[in-house]
Amino acid sequence: MKVTIEKAGSKEEEQAIIKAFEITGDIKSAAELLEGDSGSLPVTLDGKTFILKHNAIYYIESVDKKTFVYTKDACYESKYRLYELEKLLLGYFMRCSKATILNLKKVKSVKSEMSGRLNATLLNNEVIVISRGYVKEVKGRLGI
Amino acid sequence: MGKLKLWFLQTMMISFAILVGIILEGVVYLIVDNDPLSEMSLDWYQLLSIVLTGAVCSLFSVILLCRESVSKKEYLIRVIIHCVLLYGLVVLIGKIFTWYTKLEGFLLVTIIYFLVYVFVWVSTIFLQKQDENKINKALGDIRDEE
Numbered sequence: 012m013k014v015t016i017e018k019a020g021s022k023e024e025e026q027a028i029i030k031a032f033e034i035t036g037d038i039k040s041a042a043e044l045l046e047g048d049s050g051s052l053p054v055t056l057d058g059k060t061f062i063l064k065h066n067a068i069y070y071i072e073s074v075d076k077k078t079f080v081y082t083k084d085a086c087y088e089s090k091y092r093l094y095e096l097e098k099l100l101l102g103y104f105m106r107c108s109k110a111t112i113l114n115l116k117k118v119k120s121v122k123s124e125m126s127g128r129l130n131a132t133l134l135n136n137e138v139i140v141i142s143r144g145y146v147k148e149v150k151g152r153l154g155i
Numbered sequence: 156m157g158k159l160k161l162w163f164l165q166t167m168m169i170s171f172a173i174l175v176g177i178i179l180e181g182v183v184y185l186i187v188d189n190d191p192l193s194e195m196s197l198d199w200y201q202l203l204s205i206v207l208t209g210a211v212c213s214l215f216s217v218i219l220l221c222r223e224s225v226s227k228k229e230y231l232i233r234v235i236i237h238c239v240l241l242y243g244l245v246v247l248i249g250k251i252f253t254w255y256t257k258l259e260g261f262l263l264v265t266i267i268y269f270l271v272y273v274f275v276w277v278s279t280i281f282l283q284k285q286d287e288n289k290i291n292k293a294l295g296d297i298r299d300e301e
C-alpha cells in the first residue's frame with residue numbers, strides 16, 4: 012500500500028485517511044493503532060492482575076486517591092494516577108471532569124443541562140457527567 | 156474558564172444588555188412622548204451605573220449559577236433566586252441613578268428586565284441544544300459497536 016505523510020499545521024489538524032479496497036485485519040489494526048486503541052493497561056481485581064485492552068475501557072474514575080477503570084460490566088483498579096493515564100491513553104480518551112477520563116467511543120448520547128454540563132449516556136446505559144469546563148474540549152476532539 | 160474571567164466577561168455582556176435596554180426605553184419614549192428628553196437623559200454617572208450594575212449582577216451569577224454539582228431542582232431554585240435578586244438590584248440602582256422617574260418608566264424597566272432575562276435563558280438553552288445535536292451526530296460517527 013502506498014503511504015503518504017503530510018505535515019499538519021497543528022496537533023488538532025492531525026488526521027489519517029486510509030483508502031482500502033477491503034477492510035482486512037491489518038487495516039483494522041492500523042486504524043486502532045492510529046486511534047490509540049491498540050494498547051493495553053494492567054489492572055487488578057480481587058488481587059488478580061488482568062491486561063485490559065484500551066478499547067474495552069468505558070471510563071476511568073479517581074476516588075479517594077484510588078483509580079478505578081470501568082468496562083462494560085466490571086470495575087478494576089489501576090496503579091496509575093489519573094494524570095498518568097491521561098497521557099497514556101490516546102485517541103478518543105479525554106478528561107471530562109476533575110476526577111474522570113471518558114472514552115468518547117463508548118458514549119451513546121449526550122444531553123445538555125441548564126447549568127451547561129452534559130450528561131453522557133454510555134453504551135452500557137451508565138450516565139457520566141461532562142463538566143461545563145470540558146465541553147469545549149469534547150467539541151474540539153470531535154471536530155466540531 | 157476561571158471565575159474571575161467569567162465575572163469580567165459577564166460584566167461586559169450585562170452592561171451591554173442594559174445599554175441596549177436603555178436605548179430601547181428611549182425609543183419607546185420617542186414614539187409615545189412628544190418630548191422624550193423630559194424623561195430620558197444619560198449622564199456620565201449613569202454610564203458608570205451601568206457598568207456597576209453589570210459587575211454586581213454578574214457577581215451574583217458567578218456565585219449562584221456556577222455550581223454544577225447541584226440537582227436540577229436546586230439549580231432551578233437558584234435561577235429563580237437569581238432572577239429576583241437581580242430584579243431588586245436593577246430597581247434599586249435604577250432608582251438611585253434615576254434610570255426612571257415616573258411609574259411608567261419603572262414599569263418599562265421591569266418589562267425590559269424580564270424580557271432580557273427570559274431571552275438570555277431561551278437563547279442559552281437553544282444554543283446548548285444545538286451543541287447537543289452536533290455532538291450526538293459526531294459521536295455517531297466514532298461510536299464503537301457493542
